[in-house]
Amino acid sequence: MFLLCIANTELSKIPNLSAAGENPEAIRYTVPSDAELLFWGKCLTASILPLDPEGHPTPAIFTRAAYIMANFPVMVVRTGSFLPPACPYIEIPSSPGSNPLEKPAVEEAKRIYSWAKALGDHLSSLDSLMVIGESVPGGTTSAFLVLKALGYDGMVSSASPNNPSNLKIKIWESCRKRYNITEGTFCNKGLDAVTLLGDPMQATVAGMAMGSFNKSRVILAGGTQMLAVAAVLRHEGYDGDIEIATTKYIALDKSAHFASLAENLRVKAHVVPMDLSGSAYKGLSDYEKGYVKEGVGAGGALWYANHLGVPTEVVVNAAEQIYANLLGGISS
Amino acid sequence: MFLLCIANTELSKIPNLSAAGENPEAIRYTVPSDAELLFWGKCLTASILPLDPEGHPTPAIFTRAAYIMANFPVMVVRTGSFLPPACPYIEIPSSPGSNPLEKPAVEEAKRIYSWAKALGDHLSSLDSLMVIGESVPGGTTSAFLVLKALGYDGMVSSASPNNPSNLKIKIWESCRKRYNITEGTFCNKGLDAVTLLGDPMQATVAGMAMGSFNKSRVILAGGTQMLAVAAVLRHEGYDGDIEIATTKYIALDKSAHFASLAENLRVKAHVVPMDLSGSAYKGLSDYEKGYVKEGVGAGGALWYANHLGVPTEVVVNAAEQIYANLLGGISS
Numbered sequence: 107m108f109l110l111c112i113a114n115t116e117l118s119k120i121p122n123l124s125a126a127g128e129n130p131e132a133i134r135y136t137v138p139s140d141a142e143l144l145f146w147g148k149c150l151t152a153s154i155l156p157l158d159p160e161g162h163p164t165p166a167i168f169t170r171a172a173y174i175m176a177n178f179p180v181m182v183v184r185t186g187s188f189l190p191p192a193c194p195y196i197e198i199p200s201s202p203g204s205n206p207l208e209k210p211a212v213e214e215a216k217r218i219y220s221w222a223k224a225l226g227d228h229l230s231s232l233d234s235l236m237v238i239g240e241s242v243p244g245g246t247t248s249a250f251l252v253l254k255a256l257g258y259d260g261m262v263s264s265a266s267p268n269n270p271s272n273l274k275i276k277i278w279e280s281c282r283k284r285y286n287i288t289e290g291t292f293c294n295k296g297l298d299a300v301t302l303l304g305d306p307m308q309a310t311v312a313g314m315a316m317g318s319f320n321k322s323r324v325i326l327a328g329g330t331q332m333l334a335v336a337a338v339l340r341h342e343g344y345d346g347d348i349e350i351a352t353t354k355y356i357a358l359d360k361s362a363h364f365a366s367l368a369e370n371l372r373v374k375a376h377v378v379p380m381d382l383s384g385s386a387y388k389g390l391s392d393y394e395k396g397y398v399k400e401g402v403g404a405g406g407a408l409w410y411a412n413h414l415g416v417p418t419e420v421v422v423n424a425a426e427q428i429y430a431n432l433l434g435g436i437s438s
Numbered sequence: 439m440f441l442l443c444i445a446n447t448e449l450s451k452i453p454n455l456s457a458a459g460e461n462p463e464a465i466r467y468t469v470p471s472d473a474e475l476l477f478w479g480k481c482l483t484a485s486i487l488p489l490d491p492e493g494h495p496t497p498a499i500f501t502r503a504a505y506i507m508a509n510f511p512v513m514v515v516r517t518g519s520f521l522p523p524a525c526p527y528i529e530i531p532s533s534p535g536s537n538p539l540e541k542p543a544v545e546e547a548k549r550i551y552s553w554a555k556a557l558g559d560h561l562s563s564l565d566s567l568m569v570i571g572e573s574v575p576g577g578t579t580s581a582f583l584v585l586k587a588l589g590y591d592g593m594v595s596s597a598s599p600n601n602p603s604n605l606k607i608k609i610w611e612s613c614r615k616r617y618n619i620t621e622g623t624f625c626n627k628g629l630d631a632v633t634l635l636g637d638p639m640q641a642t643v644a645g646m647a648m649g650s651f652n653k654s655r656v657i658l659a660g661g662t663q664m665l666a667v668a669a670v671l672r673h674e675g676y677d678g679d680i681e682i683a684t685t686k687y688i689a690l691d692k693s694a695h696f697a698s699l700a701e702n703l704r705v706k707a708h709v710v711p712m713d714l715s716g717s718a719y720k721g722l723s724d725y726e727k728g729y730v731k732e733g734v735g736a737g738g739a740l741w742y743a744n745h746l747g748v749p750t751e752v753v754v755n756a757a758e759q760i761y762a763n764l765l766g767g768i769s770s
Contacts, residue, residue, distance in 0.1 A: 107560075107563075107564060145556070146556075178563075179560045179561070179563040179564050180560055181528075181560060184529075190529070190531065192531075193553065193556075194528060194529065194530050194553050194554070194556065194557040195528070195529055196513075196526060196527070196528050196529070197516075197522070197526065197527055197528070197529045198526050199522065199524075221525065221526050222526070224477070224478075224525075224526065225526040228439075228511045228512055228513060229511070231439075231510075231511040232439060232511050232564040232565055233564055
C-alpha cells in the first residue's frame, strides 16, 4: 500500500525557506491539497493545485498518476497538519511542529512514534509492501536539523533550484546556541532529536516503519527528508535494511549530499530515472532544471508502479495528462 | 480486517433511551473508550471502562479478546463522535448525528457515504474479509427510525433488558408528524432516510460495505443497528449477499424482531452461540439476562476469531480475564 504522511511545521512560515507553495499563506493549503489530489484527483480545500513561487506544480500529480496507472491502495496519514484534508484519512493526533528557534519542535514525538508503530503493526498485517511518502512544507530544514543533531554533516535538498542552504545552516547555528548542543549531541537518541528539532512526520513515519519491518518490506518514498527518518531509525536502534525510493532530481542535486548521507546511513537508494525534458509543459520540463524535484512520495510512487509492472514513461505520460486536465479545470 | 466504526447521535441525550453508559454524561465517553479498549486494552480518555446503568461492562472486552486471541488487523473509523479516541483512527469527517425531533439527523449523509465508499474501495484491496462493527450510543433508535422510513415494521433491540420500545415508537410518531412521512416513505432512497432520521455510522458503514463488495466478503458485525445498514444498502440498490454476525443475545431478544427483519432484508445471519451463564462475574453472567447483549462488533469479532480457528469458548475465557484485569486496574 501507499501511505502519504502529511504534516506541517512552523518553520514553513520563515520567509524564503520553503518553496512548497507560492507564499507562506498559500503553503497552509499545500498539505491538504496534495492529499486531495492524490485521493480524488482534484483539490477541494483550495481552488488551485499547489505551485512553487515560480508556478511549477506539486509532484502530487506524479503520485496520482502512479496510483491511477498501477492501482495500488492508497491511504493518507495526517499527523499535525494546519488544515485537515477533505478526504478520508488516518489521524495520528498531533500538533503541527513548532519552530525550534522558539520552542521544542515536537514535544510529543515519543507518543506519536509509539502510536504510529502500533498503526504500522496493524497495517503491515495487510500488505507485504509499505511505500511511505510525505508532504511537509519546510520539512527539508527540520530534516537538516535532525541529521545534524544525530551527527551527519551533509546538506539536504530543496524544492527550489536555489537551495537556501545558508539559511538552513543559520537556523542550525541558532538552535545549537539556544539549546547548547552540537553535531551528534543526540547520537543514539533519534526521537530526542525529533522532539527538539524535527517535525511530526519524522516521528510518525519512523514509527510506522518500525512497526512494519517485521512483516513487510518498507520503502521510504522521498529524498533527504526520508534520510532524516532513516537517521531516526538508526539512532533508535534499527539495524536492518532501510530502502528509500526517490526521483533522479534528488540524486542529481549538487546543492545537497543525498548519496553520501545515504551511504553513511546504510540506506539502499532506488533512484527513479524519470525524464521530463521533452514535456510540452514548462511547469514539468523545469523539473529538469531543479525546480520542485520530489515530494508527496512521487519517486516512491513511480518506483511502486514500476514494481507492479507499469513503466515510468507510462506514469509520466499520465502525469502530463493529469496536469493538462487540471490546467483546463478537469479533475482526473 | 476488523473495522470499528464509532459515531454519536444527539438521540443518546434523551433520558432513558440509551443504556450505553451509566448516564448521559458518561455516554459521551463510551465511544472513545470502546475504541481505546479495543486498540490498547485500556481506556485513556476516561478513567473507567464503559458500563451500563446497572454496572455491566461494555462488550468491547469481547471484541478486544477476539483480537488478542486471533490477532486480526484492527482499525478504528471515526465518523462524527463527540470526542476523538486516544488511538490512531481513520477519520471520515462528520458532525455527530442530530436529534431528528429537532432537525434532519445527518445532513451530509450522501457525502459521508461517498467518502466511505472510496475508503472501502482502498481497504478492500488489502483484505478479502472486512468485518465491520459499530459503537453508537442511542443507535438502535436511529436504526428503528430508518427501518420504519424504509418500510420495515419491526422492533430493534436495546442494550437494556427493558427495551424502551414505547419511547422509540413515540419518537417515530413525532418524526412522522414533524416531517409528514409514513412507513416506507423513503423506499428506494436509503440515504435520504439516513439524512433525515439516521446516524453517521449508517452512512459510513453502508458506504464502506458498498465500496468493498466487489473485492471482499463483508460481515456486518452487530444486531439490529446493522439491519438498518442492510436496509440502507438494499434501498440504494444493492442486491447481492449481505451477511451479519451477532451474538445470540440479539437473536434471543423477545422485545425485538431480529430474525424476521433479517429475513425481510434477505440478510444471512451468523448467530454466535456464546455462553456466559457460568461466568464468575455478575457483570458478564448478566448478559444472559439480556443486559448489554451486543455492540462494538462483539458478535462479529467472535465470528471472525472462530473463522480464524479460535473457538468461542477461548475468546470468552480471554474476555473474562480482560475484565478481571480491568477490575483490578491492569490493562490487557
